[in-house]
Amino acid sequence: MRDAPLLTLLVLCPVAGLLAILLIPGTRKTAIRVAAALSGLAASLVTALIAIRFDRQAPGYQLVEHVPWIPSVGIEYHAGVDGISLVLLVLTSIVFLTGVLVMWELEERVKEFFAFMTLLVTGVFGVFVSLDLFFFLFFYEVAVLPMYLLIAVWGSTRKEYGAMKLTLYLLAGTALVVPAVLVMYAWSDPHTFDMTRLATAGFSPRFQTIVFPFLFLGFGVLAGLWPFHTWSPVGHVAAPTAVSMLHAGVLMKLGAYGILRVGMVILPEGAAHWAHWAAVLATINIVYGAFVALAQTDLKFVIGYSSVSHMGIVLLGLATLSVDGINGAVFQMFSHGIMTALFFAAVGFIYDRYHTREIGKLGGLSRQIPVASAFFIVAALTGAGVPGFSSFWAELLVFLGTLRTYPVLAAIVVGALTLTLAYSMRVIVVAFFGAPREAHPEVKDITAFLALPRAILVAVLVVFGFYPRLMLDVIDPATRALVAMLR
Amino acid sequence: MNVLLALLPEAVLALTGLLVFTTLLAGEGRMRYARDAARLGGVLLVAACLASFGHPVELLSATYRVDGFSQLVKLGVAAGFLLSVFIAGDGRGQREDARGELFFFLLTSAAGLMVMASAVEAVALYLALEIASFSLFVLVPLREGFPNGKESGLKFVVVGLAASALTLYGLSLLIGLTGTTRLPVMAANPAILGRDPAAMFALGLFAAGFLFKLALFPFHFWAPDVYEGASHGVAAFVATASKVAAVAIIGRLLVTAVLAPGPVAGAFAVAAAVSMTLGNLVAIVQRDVKRMLAYSAVAQAGYIAVGFTAFTSEGIAAALFYGLLYLLMNAAAFLVVARVAADGSNPSLDDLRGLYRRAPLLAATLLLAVFALAGVPPTAGFIGKWFLFRAAMLQGWWWLVLLAAINSTVSVYYYLIVVKHAYLLPAEQERVVELTMADKAVCYALCTALVILGIYPGSVFAWANAAAEALLR
Numbered sequence: 001m002r003d004a005p006l007l008t009l010l011v012l013c014p015v016a017g018l019l020a021i022l023l024i025p026g027t028r029k030t031a032i033r034v035a036a037a038l039s040g041l042a043a044s045l046v047t048a049l050i051a052i053r054f055d056r057q058a059p060g061y062q063l064v065e066h067v068p069w070i071p072s073v074g075i076e077y078h079a080g081v082d083g084i085s086l087v088l089l090v091l092t093s094i095v096f097l098t099g100v101l102v103m104w105e106l107e108e109r110v111k112e113f114f115a116f117m118t119l120l121v122t123g124v125f126g127v128f129v130s131l132d133l134f135f136f137l138f139f140y141e142v143a144v145l146p147m148y149l150l151i152a153v154w155g156s157t158r159k160e161y162g163a164m165k166l167t168l169y170l171l172a173g174t175a176l177v178v179p180a181v182l183v184m185y186a187w188s189d190p191h192t193f194d195m196t197r198l199a200t201a202g203f204s205p206r207f208q209t210i211v212f213p214f215l216f217l218g219f220g221v222l223a224g225l226w227p228f229h230t231w232s233p234v235g236h237v238a239a240p241t242a243v244s245m246l247h248a249g250v251l252m253k254l255g256a257y258g259i260l261r262v263g264m265v266i267l268p269e270g271a272a273h274w275a276h277w278a279a280v281l282a283t284i285n286i287v288y289g290a291f292v293a294l295a296q297t298d299l300k301f302v303i304g305y306s307s308v309s310h311m312g313i314v315l316l317g318l319a320t321l322s323v324d325g326i327n328g329a330v331f332q333m334f335s336h337g338i339m340t341a342l343f344f345a346a347v348g349f350i351y352d353r354y355h356t357r358e359i360g361k362l363g364g365l366s367r368q369i370p371v372a373s374a375f376f377i378v379a380a381l382t383g384a385g386v387p388g389f390s391s392f393w394a395e396l397l398v399f400l401g402t403l404r405t406y407p408v409l410a411a412i413v414v415g416a417l418t419l420t421l422a423y424s425m426r427v428i429v430v431a432f433f434g435a436p437r438e439a440h441p442e443v444k445d446i447t448a449f450l451a452l453p454r455a456i457l458v459a460v461l462v463v464f465g466f467y468p469r470l471m472l473d474v475i476d477p478a479t480r481a482l483v484a485m486l487r
Numbered sequence: 488m489n490v491l492l493a494l495l496p497e498a499v500l501a502l503t504g505l506l507v508f509t510t511l512l513a514g515e516g517r518m519r520y521a522r523d524a525a526r527l528g529g530v531l532l533v534a535a536c537l538a539s540f541g542h543p544v545e546l547l548s549a550t551y552r553v554d555g556f557s558q559l560v561k562l563g564v565a566a567g568f569l570l571s572v573f574i575a576g577d578g579r580g581q582r583e584d585a586r587g588e589l590f591f592f593l594l595t596s597a598a599g600l601m602v603m604a605s606a607v608e609a610v611a612l613y614l615a616l617e618i619a620s621f622s623l624f625v626l627v628p629l630r631e632g633f634p635n636g637k638e639s640g641l642k643f644v645v646v647g648l649a650a651s652a653l654t655l656y657g658l659s660l661l662i663g664l665t666g667t668t669r670l671p672v673m674a675a676n677p678a679i680l681g682r683d684p685a686a687m688f689a690l691g692l693f694a695a696g697f698l699f700k701l702a703l704f705p706f707h708f709w710a711p712d713v714y715e716g717a718s719h720g721v722a723a724f725v726a727t728a729s730k731v732a733a734v735a736i737i738g739r740l741l742v743t744a745v746l747a748p749g750p751v752a753g754a755f756a757v758a759a760a761v762s763m764t765l766g767n768l769v770a771i772v773q774r775d776v777k778r779m780l781a782y783s784a785v786a787q788a789g790y791i792a793v794g795f796t797a798f799t800s801e802g803i804a805a806a807l808f809y810g811l812l813y814l815l816m817n818a819a820a821f822l823v824v825a826r827v828a829a830d831g832s833n834p835s836l837d838d839l840r841g842l843y844r845r846a847p848l849l850a851a852t853l854l855l856a857v858f859a860l861a862g863v864p865p866t867a868g869f870i871g872k873w874f875l876f877r878a879a880m881l882q883g884w885w886w887l888v889l890l891a892a893i894n895s896t897v898s899v900y901y902y903l904i905v906v907k908h909a910y911l912l913p914a915e916q917e918r919v920v921e922l923t924m925a926d927k928a929v930c931y932a933l934c935t936a937l938v939i940l941g942i943y944p945g946s947v948f949a950w951a952n953a954a955a956e957a958l959l960r
Contacts, residue, residue, distance in 0.1 A: 073877065073948075148903055167903060168900060174896070175896040178873075178876065179876070182877055186877075186880045
């Protein structure tokens with residue numbers, strides 16, 4: 001029985017949403033919101049179907065679709081999914097759906113917002129299913145450009161600056177990746193953009209050593225690699241809630257995924273050569289991010305820098321080139337994605353009601369809005385790596401992997417994780433407990449409808465926190481295959 | 488029959504020319520008649536070009552060749568002509584008494600460009616170049632309401648004639664060295680084949696006139712002033728039809744030297760690098776939209792030159808394909824410019840403010856046009872640049888491709904400034920923009936084309952490939 005083209009169907013779900021939204025007149029806001037939510041629901045259903053059809057024991061890519069696109073140039077539409085991409089597709093679907101629900105109260109230019117948002121999600125889905133470098137980068141850039149408009153029009157603090165900085169940084173990263181990809185194409189024999197064929201192309205070690213840094217740094221910009229991370233906190237703070245959720249939750253993972261799929265798989269010797277440097281930079285990410293987060297006064301800036309720190313954990317896991325490390329990195333990609341989406345959703349509610357994000361102006365929120373506070377606190381605890389939530393397992397695996405390969409860095413990372421606990425606790429104690437620092441008008445706690453998306457995110461964190469095998473059974477075979485290729 | 492079909496575009500051109508000329512005898516109301524005649528002629532011209540595919544023939548003692556390449560270029564010129572006539576609308580911005588003549592001279596320029604596409608003999612090529620150029624020399628200074636119109640016209644003429652002089656000089660050297668004026672015979676001449684430095688130099692000089700039309704460094708100095716100084720329709724024509732033809736002819740000239748790239752490729756690479764960088768950096772500080780588009784055109788000429796640097800049929804195919812896409816992108820941008828500043832004046836960035844509310848369709852068209860110019864998927868600009876960079880990389884020009892990629896990122900900055908004004912900043916006064924049904928239809932058509940071609944360029948790219956191969960035969 002031939003497989004239905006589920007992967008293409010998945011990519012088309014947000015496209016269908018986009019077309020529907022373009023056709024609905026801008027005044028019919030509820031219809032637009034419903035259309036976006038339905039496309040999110042459809043995407044989730046298709047993802048569930050893909051997860052069900054996915055065979056954990058089978059090696060290699062599954063649900064493969066292969067259509068020649070522009071044969072004269074070597075471009076094919078080649079889509080496929082393995083354990084790692086499946087997990088990321090699930091992440092994207094969850095964040096897409098909850099993101100739409102979180103923005104339900106948006107009143108301003110609703111049509112354009114959801115149009116750009118669905119376009120963005122199309123790009124993300126496309127990247128995760130692509131096995132052809134042209135389409136990989138095609139969807140990658142589709143996911144970057146709507147960010148400018150989404151932040152510049154609907155954002156808050158320093159939105160124009162944040163939007164421009166984010167877009168230019170990310171495209172500068174692409175400017176490093178595109179030539180590297182074209183070089184790999186030109187040096188392969190026969191010339192191809194197909195990632196599976198390039199993986200066996202047998203590039204010389206010297207070639208790999210020269211080209212890998214371009215891919216690592218280029219994709220690393222999107223992953224928030226130090227010192228190219230400065231776009232991230234500013235961008236996240238400026239962005240509206242759902243956009244922050246998508247960006248920190250999903251888009252930054254695109255960068256790490258690019259390093260994994262394009263960098264490490266195609267240029268394994270290059271990756272091995274630069275692994276130590278990558279690990280050092282990732283450790284700086286973790287430590288620097290944590291230190292700076294400790295000093296922030298704006299809730300969203302705390303989350304922004306915590307994202308930089310947590311992406312460091314992902315990059316460190318990748319840099320170990322080991323099964324545990326990469327398992328941990330992918331698990332962390334998922335876990336941090338959900339956690340940070342929850343973070344931004346929680347802060348979004350607080351900002352909507354209190355019109356401030358300054359920690360110094362809030363206080364005692366847990367008494368005024370207990371349910372909404374709980375969402376934030378759960379996210380903070382997850383970030384700190386508290387057992388019972390999924391990040392614990394992710395960080396543990398990364399730590400184990402690092403301990404074996406870079407013991408010194410592992411020691412530093414443990415220290416940084418303590419710092420993470422410190423800045424998380426600081427925010428919780430100051431903003432959510434104690435007495436209110438400023439008088440605020442009466443604010444009602446979060447409604448059931450708005451609590452729904454946030455509750456979904458909490459549920460996901462708890463489920464994987466108590467039953468990590470659900471995740472690891474899917475990722476592990478793919479990781480082992482990958483590491484075997486790296487040797 | 489074969490010859491009739493092959494020459495159908497030229498026949499339609501001649502008839503349209505006669506028709507438009509006749510309407511100009513009408514006196515006061517001649518603008519409307521000329522406009523309608525030009526529009527009708529444009530539509531018929533596009534149809535004629537499409538019908539003339541697949542009837543290759545060589546005429547006039549092998550100086551005039553009709554093949555896949557020439558007809559593709561003619562189609563591009565016809566499309567550019569039609570779009571420019573449409574953008575020109577009622578000729579606002581053109582001097583009051585020259586509004587009818589606007590259409591006539593656009594037509595003669597298109598005629599020159601079309602003959603250029605088919606001419607395979609150097610003198611015929613030169614003549615066609617001059618016909619095309621002089622028609623525009625006439626139109627540019629006849630601007631209303633723009634005090635520097637005469638200055639821009641003068642610059643255009645002076646720089647243009649200087650480029651023409653270089654072309655003539657190169658031509659004379661070539662005739663002297665090879666003893667023939669026919670390009671295919673020249674290509675087989677030992678002087679060319681043996682990379683005789685004098686022959687390479689002569690070829691380079693000969694190309695000067697056409698590089699001028701492409702606005703490639705160092706022949707770009709006219710572009711900002713002319714784009715700003717010309718009326719919208721004329722500027723649109725310069726940016727679309729004229730560019731496509733220039734790209735095509737340079738392709739043809741490169742083929743003449745295809746067996747001997749050597750230092751010429753290096754020269755192209757340097758010209759491309761400087762063009763891109765200069766164009767992008769200066770565009771950043773522009774406040775006048777047309778001037779910004781001019782500097783962007785200089786940068787885009789640099790990207791096209793990256794394709795030429797490859798000196799292979801793939802490079803030429805990529806350049807030709809990008810030239811056609813470029814036609815669409817620029818047509819979309821100039822359509823928005825012309826409708827926003829419907830009185831014929833030059834809009835500044837501030838005039839774009841609040842466009843998302845005043846005219847959402849125009850804002851969306853501008854968004855797509857600008858993203859296409861920046862090379863952002865899913866618009867056609869991304870895949871166009873991909874093909875250009877691929878062709879260059881296959882010949883080892885990694886540093887040029889890296890520079891081009893970085894330049895693309897830099898260019899995003901000023902393109903986003905345009906988007907920012909149209910989508911984010913509120914209008915100071917809510918100036919209504921009126922769009923006719925035809926305007927809306929053209930907007931939708933251009934937007935759809937830019938997105939569809941960006942996802943599946945299949946057929947159009949196949950034409951470009953076939954054309955490039957026809958060139959090499």
